Amino acid sequence: GITGALNPHVITLASGKVLIAYGDWGTAPAAYRVKTRVRAADGSSIGSAVTVYSQTTDLSRGFHPCLLQLPSGRVLLFHGVEVSSTAYQVRIWSSTDEGTTWALYVSEALATRINWTLYVPGRLRAAYKGGQMLLIVQTRDTLTNQGNTASIDSLWQFASSDLGATFTPVQAQPSVAADEAGTLPDLAVVDDAFVLCWAVWSGSD
Numbered sequence: 675g676i677t678g679a680l681n682p683h684v685i686t687l688a689s690g691k692v693l694i695a696y697g698d699w700g701t702a703p704a705a706y707r708v709k710t711r712v713r714a715a716d717g718s719s720i721g722s723a724v725t726v727y728s729q730t731t732d733l734s735r736g737f738h739p740c741l742l743q744l745p746s747g748r749v750l751l752f753h754g755v756e757v758s759s760t761a762y763q764v765r766i767w768s769s770t771d772e773g774t775t776w777a778l779y780v781s782e783a784l785a786t787r788i789n790w791t792l793y794v795p796g797r798l799r800a801a802y803k804g805g806q807m808l809l810i811v812q813t814r815d816t817l818t819n820q821g822n823t824a825s826i827d828s829l830w831q832f833a834s835s836d837l838g839a840t841f842t843p844v845q846a847q848p849s850v851a852a853d854e855a856g857t858l859p860d861l862a863v864v865d866d867a868f869v870l871c872w873a874v875w876s877g878s879d
Contacts, residue, residue, distance in 0.1 A: 796814060
């Protein structure tokens with residue numbers, strides 16, 4: 675299987691330091707981990723890896739970690755977890771020292787679990803604006819759910835008004851054709867508005 679660092683996400687902190695989160699895939703029976711590292715603002719050094727979360731069973735859908743710094747300076751780390759044989763959730767960790775240490779913030783952030791046997795979770799992205807937080811979860815329909823051989827990406831939108839303590843579902847935006855909507859979404863705040871973008875398959879190479 676695949677080993678090594680997977681699905682990294684990088685942000686620049688208010689201090690100028692660069693924080694990276696990634697999944698770390700070992701070989702059995704090694705643990706599967708979510709790790710972070712911090713690069714100095716002047717680029718002179720990169721700190722040692724910090725293990726935020728670890729499990730001994732393979733997470734075939736991946737952690738897909740995502741970072742977000744709030745105006746207070748607190749950093750949130752989101753990643754996927756399988757909480758049952760069918761249920762997917764998003765777990766959140768918090769750091770008040772720019773990623774040096776982490777504490778569990780929310781064990782299950784989504785008000786509604788996602789059935790990962792029907793929707794394979796992928797990339798997570800989060801953004802904050804004026805007391806509101808937006809979380810995007812990319813999924814791909816399984817063939818069982820789809821009923822044919824085409825895969826369809828969807829973007830699930832969750833909102834929070836309590837600094838991420840709870841996320842309620844807003845909508846799930848499916849594509850109208852195979853592989854058309856939801857590939858590699860990214861999220862930002864521009865001119866006081868949430869801006870979501872994603873790659874669209876054009877039907878050609």
